[in-house]
Amino acid sequence: MKILVCISKAPDTTSKIAFTEGNTKFDENGVQFIVNPYDEWYALVRALEIKEAQGGNVTILSVGGADYEPIIRKALAIGADDAVRIDAQESDSLYVAKQIAEYAKDKGFDIIMCGKETINYNGSVVPGMVAELLDLPYIPLAVKLDVNAGVATLEREVNGGLEVVEVTGSFVLSAAKGMAEQRIPNMRGIMAARTKPLQVVPAFAAETSTKLVSYDLPPAKGACKYIDAEQAGDLIRILHEEAKVI
Amino acid sequence: MRTDLYQGHDYYLMDELLTEEHKLVRDTARAWVKKEVSPLIEGAWEKGEFPRHLIKGLAEIGGFGPYIPAEYGGAGLDQIAYGIIMQELERCDSGLRSTSSVQSSLVMYPIWKYGTEEQRQKYLPKLASGEWIGCFGLTEPDHGSNPAGMTTNFKDAGDHYVLNGAKMWISNAPFAQVAVVWAKNEEGRIHGIIVERGMEGFTTPTMHGKWSLRASDTGELIFDNVKVPKGNLLPGRSGLGAPLSCLDSARYGIAWGAIGAALDCYDVALRYSQERQQFNKPIGAFQLQQKKLAEMITEITKAQLLTYRLGQLRNEGRATSAQISMAKRNNVNMAIQIAREARQILGGMGITNEYPIMRHMCNLESVITYEGTHDVHLLITGMDITGFDAFK
Numbered sequence: 001m002k003i004l005v006c007i008s009k010a011p012d013t014t015s016k017i018a019f020t021e022g023n024t025k026f027d028e029n030g031v032q033f034i035v036n037p038y039d040e041w042y043a044l045v046r047a048l049e050i051k052e053a054q055g056g057n058v059t060i061l062s063v064g065g066a067d068y069e070p071i072i073r074k075a076l077a078i079g080a081d082d083a084v085r086i087d088a089q090e091s092d093s094l095y096v097a098k099q100i101a102e103y104a105k106d107k108g109f110d111i112i113m114c115g116k117e118t119i120n121y122n123g124s125v126v127p128g129m130v131a132e133l134l135d136l137p138y139i140p141l142a143v144k145l146d147v148n149a150g151v152a153t154l155e156r157e158v159n160g161g162l163e164v165v166e167v168t169g170s171f172v173l174s175a176a177k178g179m180a181e182q183r184i185p186n187m188r189g190i191m192a193a194r195t196k197p198l199q200v201v202p203a204f205a206a207e208t209s210t211k212l213v214s215y216d217l218p219p220a221k222g223a224c225k226y227i228d229a230e231q232a233g234d235l236i237r238i239l240h241e242e243a244k245v246i
Numbered sequence: 247m248r249t250d251l252y253q254g255h256d257y258y259l260m261d262e263l264l265t266e267e268h269k270l271v272r273d274t275a276r277a278w279v280k281k282e283v284s285p286l287i288e289g290a291w292e293k294g295e296f297p298r299h300l301i302k303g304l305a306e307i308g309g310f311g312p313y314i315p316a317e318y319g320g321a322g323l324d325q326i327a328y329g330i331i332m333q334e335l336e337r338c339d340s341g342l343r344s345t346s347s348v349q350s351s352l353v354m355y356p357i358w359k360y361g362t363e364e365q366r367q368k369y370l371p372k373l374a375s376g377e378w379i380g381c382f383g384l385t386e387p388d389h390g391s392n393p394a395g396m397t398t399n400f401k402d403a404g405d406h407y408v409l410n411g412a413k414m415w416i417s418n419a420p421f422a423q424v425a426v427v428w429a430k431n432e433e434g435r436i437h438g439i440i441v442e443r444g445m446e447g448f449t450t451p452t453m454h455g456k457w458s459l460r461a462s463d464t465g466e467l468i469f470d471n472v473k474v475p476k477g478n479l480l481p482g483r484s485g486l487g488a489p490l491s492c493l494d495s496a497r498y499g500i501a502w503g504a505i506g507a508a509l510d511c512y513d514v515a516l517r518y519s520q521e522r523q524q525f526n527k528p529i530g531a532f533q534l535q536q537k538k539l540a541e542m543i544t545e546i547t548k549a550q551l552l553t554y555r556l557g558q559l560r561n562e563g564r565a566t567s568a569q570i571s572m573a574k575r576n577n578v579n580m581a582i583q584i585a586r587e588a589r590q591i592l593g594g595m596g597i598t599n600e601y602p603i604m605r606h607m608c609n610l611e612s613v614i615t616y617e618g619t620h621d622v623h624l625l626i627t628g629m630d631i632t633g634f635d636a637f638k
Contacts (some may be wrong), residue, residue, distance in 0.1 A: 014253050070266045075269060089624075184277045187308035187321040190270055 001056030001147065003047040004109040005080065006100055006127075007039040008090075009071045012122045013229035023119055023214040026120075035071045038115025040078070041182040046145055047113055049180060054147065059080050059109075063088050063099045069198065073137035077185035083196070088183045088203030092210045097129030102204040105134055109170060112153070116174040124174070131172035139165055143178035181230065247598055250284035252276075252337065253512050257547045260532040260554060264276070264326070269306065271327045275334035277462045278307045281340050290461040294454070296345060297461070298421060305376030309335065309346040318358065318366055319374030325560035329553065331501035336503030337510045340609035341462030341604075343503040348417045349373060352494035353426050356438050358493070360482030365440065369424060377621055381426035381450075383441075384489050390415075391622050394486050394638075398429040398469065400439060407479070409439065409472040413554045415616070419465030427467065438480035438488055446555035446590040447472040456597030458612040493499045494570050497617050501553050501573035504613060505546060507606045508581035512542045513602055515588035522593075529591070538587045545580045553577065568630035575623035582610040 011017070011031045019178040035044075060075045060083035062068045070177045072083045086099045104112060112134075114127035124140075131138030143162075144155035154173065156163045185193075227235045239246045254276075261269065273459050282303050290297045313322025313328045321327075328350070336343035356367050360565050372378040389395045396409025399524040409429060421426070421562065425441045425448075441448055456464060480488070509565050516539055519530030559565035585607035589596035614620050625636050 070269070073266060074270055074273075077274075181276075182281075184281065184307070185270070185274050186306035187271075187274075187312065187323075188306075190274065190308075191316065191321055192266065193268070193270075 001050055002056050002059045002108060002110050003051065003056065004061055004104055004107070004112045005039065005047050005058060005075070005171050006061045006114045006130075007044065007045045007075055008036040008062065008115075008118045009033040009068055010013055010118050013119070016078065019215045019217075023030040023216065024212060026215065033071060035074055035121075036118045038117060038119070038175060038177075040075065040115075042177065042179040043113040043115050043173075044075055044078060044080065045180035045183045046175065046185070047111070050145070051081075052079075054093075056062065056110075059084060061086070061100060061103065063096045064090050072198060073193050074185065076196045076198070077189040079185075079189060081196065083198045085200050086196065086198050086203055091208045091212075093123045093125045094129055094210075095125045095206050095208050097133060098206040099151065099204055100126070100130050101133035102206070103201065111147075112136070112172040114172070114174050116176045127174040129136075134170075134172070135167075137167050137169075137171040139171060139173045140166065141176045142173045143176050145173065145175075145179060147154070150215070195219055199243055250280045251517065252280070252510060255509055255546065257511060257541065257543055258551065260275055260550050263554060264330075267323075268330055271312075271323065272330045272334060274308075274309050275331050276337075278303055279334055279338045279342075283342060287339050287342070287461060288354045288602075288605065291339070291341070291605055294456070294460045294602050296341065296418075296421075297582065298464045300342075302374040302378065304318070304342075305374065306347055307331070310349045310376055311358075311370065311374050312350065314350075314354055314358055314370060314374060317342075319371035320354070325498070326557040328499060329557050332499040332503040335506065335508075337430070337506030339461050339605065340503065340507060340613050341459040343499070343506070344417045344459060344462045345379075347496050347499040347503070348382055349380055351425065351499055352382030352492050355495050356426050356480055356488065356492050357440070360438060360480040360488060361440075365476070365480070369440070370376035373424070378423040379418055379421055380424040380426065381416050381418040381422040381465075381467070382489075382492065382605075383416055383419075383425050384472070384493075385413060385415050385553075387412060387414045387490070391619060392472055394436075395429070396428065396430060398427065399431070400429050400437075400474065401432055402475070404475060407439065409441065409469040409474050409476045411469050412628045413467040415453070416450075416465055417459075417462055419450045419467055422450065424491075425450075425467055427469070429469075431510060435482045435484050436486055436488065439474055440478040440480070441467075441472060441474055442471070442478075445472050445474065456612075458608045458610075460608075490567065493617055494565075494567050497570050498556065498565070499572040500613060500617060501549075501556065501577045504577040504581040504610070505549050505553060506572075506611060508542070508546050508577075508584045508614075510538070510551070511581070511585045511588035511606055512546060514541070514548070514589040514603060515539065518592050518595070518601075525584065538591055542584045542587060545584065549580050551574075566630075568626050571618065571623040571626040574618065575620055575627075578610060579616045581622060582614055585610055600612050 007160040012034050015031045020027045051058050060080045060082045063086045139154045142154045146153045152167045154165045308321045308465045311320040312323045354373050400407040400409045423443045425439050449468045453464045507548040519535050520528050522529045522563050589603045627634050
């Protein structure tokens with residue numbers, strides 16, 4: 001089983017969010033980056049579980065600059081076999097998807113796994129685009145993955161229940177919460193990660209199809225108004241007259 | 247206990263001095279602590295038991311001999327990585343750090359440095375994996391700050407030694423398989439000797455009634471005509487300098503660890519001061535609370551700088567015992583003061599087990615006393631700078 005796991009970096013959830021250069025650039029000063037949790041906890045860990053049970057190889061792929069290498073080393077410390085960094089500045093989702101697809105197209109991966117979204121941009125579209133570009137089946141938001149005799153069985157959470165899907169041949173999935181449990185690297189893994197191969201390949205030619213205009217922070221939270229539980233009428237009046245939401 | 251919301255504090259951007267591997271080691275230890283230890287530490291402390299099921303995980307994150315070479319089962323990391331692990335463990339609980347630093351610095355270190363190749367091969371891999379736990383016997387009921395006065399002794403009985411005496415205040419003793427014991431030979435020279443559980447005449451009664459380090463097991467080591475094979479003597483070094491060099495390593499780890507306890511108290515107090523409202527504003531908006539918090543982060547930052555530099559010197563093999571004494575003394579005292587101030591910021595909530603501060607405060611009362619008391623370390627600095635020995 002040959003598995004490609006695509007990982008992105010994301011700011012730690014405790015980071016203070018600020019922008020520079022006229023609100024066109026995320027201010028990385030003092031920000032701690034982590035492996036995007038959906039990529040790490042679910043996609044990578046499940047890929048490793050499958051490899052450990054059935055044999056094979058798990059390759060990490062990131063699209064980004066040298067600043068990606070700490071999170072790639074972490075993924076190797078958790079247990080991936082090797083890694084590839086496509087040396088390109090991330091821009092929009094289609095650009096990233098084209099880089100991944102271009103790299104993966106002739107490598108014969110059985111499964112290409114991504115997290116369901118990054119926790120900073122929340123686009124959720126890269127894996128679908130990769131599948132389209134490679135003309136492969138795509139199973140989004142999978143919460144369970146089993147592979148037996150070349151047939152992959154996946155579960156997806158759908159409105160009011162679960163959907164079970166079978167796929168034969170190569171495919172792309174996006175992993176959602178539930179597919180696996182977070183795995184903390186151990187010291188043996190950290191030591192092994194020092195010498196695991198990390199290949200840097202140049203960016204593939206691709207157009208950026210959108211242009212970022214600016215970022216804005218959400219409006220500051222207003223003061224909290226407490227209404228006595230006995231005064232439901234006041235609540236309705238305030239929602240109607242002041243908040244104007246009903 | 248509440249959810250562990252801890253995040254590190256790095257006022258002088260010390261992280262920029264760390265390697266990516268250091269940070270990975272730290273994040274690993276922190277993630278493990280939050281997942282496996284934080285939810286149960288208050289319960290373990292109240293019960294007065296070291297949670298032994300943690301040993302395997304502690305080994306996996308590098309808690310046992312991280313600087314021991316990989317050929318003996320260690321992780322082959324540097325001294326700063328060792329310090330970082332100690333900091334993350336003590337951030338949770340000094341007893342957890344004690345279990346780890348005793349195994350690393352007081353058991354694995356002397357076997358690695360002063361043992362034979364056969365002893366290294368026999369003990370180190372099992373200690374690194376946590377299959378065996380070790381303890382260190384130096385302190386005696388009547389000899390604490392004056393270990394040279396020890397009475398534990400061994401006699402040559404032909405094909406073995408016969409060991410007699412008693413050690414007290416020994417971390418890990420109640421469940422250790424291996425004890426590195428310091429005892430005098432017939433000429434009065436101090437030697438290290440490895441005693442294994444199961445040797446006839448060797449017992450390890452648990453000590454009860456501690457109001458400190460309750461999540462760490464402490465006991466006595468009693469030797470009643472214990473026959474120890476001659477091959478268990480550590481041949482590489484003798485004299486008081488041998489156990490003291492182990493203490494250098496452990497005290498170095500404590501210097502880092504104490505910063506962890508201080509950071510946890512500061513982190514809790516800072517967050518509480520921003521959330522707790524009195525007189526219609528957060529208490530952190532009042533000058534007296536700001537004074538406490540500002541002094542805390544100042545002292546933590548000074549300790550971080552001192553200790554990082556000490557780590558560099560340890561890596562280069564240049565740190566002196568006196569430099570280590572200064573860091574251990576300064577940092578533990580800093581942590582205990584911060585625990586007391588942080589407790590006040592939390593008001594009444596500070597005395598409950600919903601917050602870790604009172605537990606840290608109680609633990610640090612041991613840490614400021616063991617491995618050289620606060621006063622003894624001061625005299626070490628005094629002797630180092632004046633050239634006069636004020637111990638006797």
